[in-house]
Amino acid sequence: MKKTIWTILVVLAMAILAACGSGDNNNTEQGSDNEEEELKAIEVDFDVPETAEAGETVNLQATVTYGDEKVTDAEEMEFEYWEKGNQDDSTMVESTNNGDGTYTAEVTFDQDGVYEIYAHTTARDMHTMPKKSITIGDGADSEAENSD
Known part of the structure; x- marks a missing residue:
């Protein structure tokens, strides 16, 4: 047993x-x-011109990829911009999904200055927000003159 x-x-x-x-x-x-x-991670190639004039329409474009694949169905793709040093007064702009992995929006800056821009992107359960700058008109030079 x-x-x-x-x-x-x-x-x-x-x-x-x-x-x-x-x-x-x-x-x-x-x-x-x-x-x-x-x-793999989502990548955002964010195109912004370095300079523009006040009142001029600026085209913002972001190309979103996941590995080698272009993301045509991002859950979120918005641009947020504000004058440098004044992030509490930011503006959100919805982008247009072009269906080919690119997302675009048009923005017009009313006054000279340096502006910061985030490309808020959510796709594939990930979020990224690359940041770029654009100088409008005389940019920081006019800010320095105004502060004197």
Whole structure:
């Protein structure tokens, strides 16, 4: 009787070890796939001219990619801009989805200054917000004159 119980325990232990061993191999393979997925991130190539004149319409464009794939269905793609040093007084602008991975908006700056612009982008359960600057008119030079 003891020999039968002992044999059953040994067989069960071997079965459990075999199951754990094959599970490790599957997890390793799945881990590799997950690591490849984790290496991908959304990227935003954000185009803004360096300068423009007050009252001029400025085209903002962002190209959104995920790895080598262009993202044509971003959940969010908005531009936020404000005059440098005055981020509390920012303006949000919805972009137009062009269906080819590019998102565009038009903005007009009413006065000279240096403006900061974020491209708020959410896609593939990730969020990024690259920032660029644009100088309108004389930019910081007119700010320095006004502060004197």
